[in-house]
Amino acid sequence: MSLIHLFLLASLVSLEAAASFSPGSRSILRDIGNDVADQKDYAVELNATSFDSVFQNIPAKYAILEFFAHWCPACRNYKPHYEKVARLFNGADAIHPGLVLMTRVDCAAKINVKLCDKFSINRYPMLFWGPPRKFVGGSWDPKQEKSEIIVVDEWRTADLLLNWINKQIGSSYGLDDQKFGNAHLLPNISDHEQISQAIYDIEEATEEAFDIILALKAIKSPETSASFIRFLQLLVAHHPSRRCRKGSAEILVNFDELCPSGQCSYNQESGAKDSLRNFHICGKDVPRGY
Numbered sequence: 001m002s003l004i005h006l007f008l009l010a011s012l013v014s015l016e017a018a019a020s021f022s023p024g025s026r027s028i029l030r031d032i033g034n035d036v037a038d039q040k041d042y043a044v045e046l047n048a049t050s051f052d053s054v055f056q057n058i059p060a061k062y063a064i065l066e067f068f069a070h071w072c073p074a075c076r077n078y079k080p081h082y083e084k085v086a087r088l089f090n091g092a093d094a095i096h097p098g099l100v101l102m103t104r105v106d107c108a109a110k111i112n113v114k115l116c117d118k119f120s121i122n123r124y125p126m127l128f129w130g131p132p133r134k135f136v137g138g139s140w141d142p143k144q145e146k147s148e149i150i151v152v153d154e155w156r157t158a159d160l161l162l163n164w165i166n167k168q169i170g171s172s173y174g175l176d177d178q179k180f181g182n183a184h185l186l187p188n189i190s191d192h193e194q195i196s197q198a199i200y201d202i203e204e205a206t207e208e209a210f211d212i213i214l215a216l217k218a219i220k221s222p223e224t225s226a227s228f229i230r231f232l233q234l235l236v237a238h239h240p241s242r243r244c245r246k247g248s249a250e251i252l253v254n255f256d257e258l259c260p261s262g263q264c265s266y267n268q269e270s271g272a273k274d275s276l277r278n279f280h281i282c283g284k285d286v287p288r289g290y
Contacts, residue, residue: 042086069108084158127152225262
């Protein structure tokens with residue numbers, strides 16, 4: 001038998017072994033190549049060390065866990081689909097943050113073998129859904145009748161996976177969802193009328209917030225007084241409206257007289273200089289309900 005025939009025979013044996021395996025026999029698969037296309041990852045990659053702590057502390061209501069192997073061609077082909085959906089839920093720029101945590105575990109990594117065995121992984125990729133805390137110290141058995149961790153059965157494309165998620169949480173999210181509902185304004189960002197309208201909206205909202213504070217007489221202790229001072233400092237430093245910055249600064253300058261020992265005066269008498277009610281946080285000319 002020639003060397004070429006021997007090489008082909010050895011390759012076929014290796015492929016056959018990789019195609020069918022039991023959950024506890026992954027060592028044969030770990031040394032196969034690991035060429036992954038460069039792209040931004042949104043899904044959180046976990047390992048046996050970080051697994052429980054991440055699911056224990058994450059505030060998301062649901063989680064999807066993908067078990068994959070870095071050598072697996074099907075997993076590599078699927079990764080862009082999974083990332084399209086993860087973009088909607090994960091990361092600082094998430095479109096719908098705080099709802100679904102999308103994670104993955106590489107079963108071809110030695111550290112994760114026992115973890116993957118606990119979830120009876122017998123194919124790649126394999127996706128699970130459930131409340132994050134149910135994954136902590138958890139496992140999955142196909143013979144288990146009742147479990148809050150379930151197998152995702154519609155996942156082969158980004159559309160299928162997102163539709164499946166929508167069914168679970170009663171939503172209608174789309175892959176083309178954008179972060180800002182007013183994205184249509186962006187092409188006209190230099191439109192002075194739009195900018196002025198946006199500033200007026202913020203000014204009116206600021207005045208409304210100040211009115212609520214006054215109506216509730218919310219500043220009545222050193223603690224609430226300190227919080228209000230911090231609020232005013234933030235307005236002075238960062239408010240987009242010049243007159244709101246000026247009005248906030250005026251209240252700050254007079255704060256010790258207005259709220260001695262944290263007890264503010266809410267006297268409604270006209271001209272009472274020691275009353276918060278006679279100060280306008282954004283000036284007297286802020287448009288209301290235009």
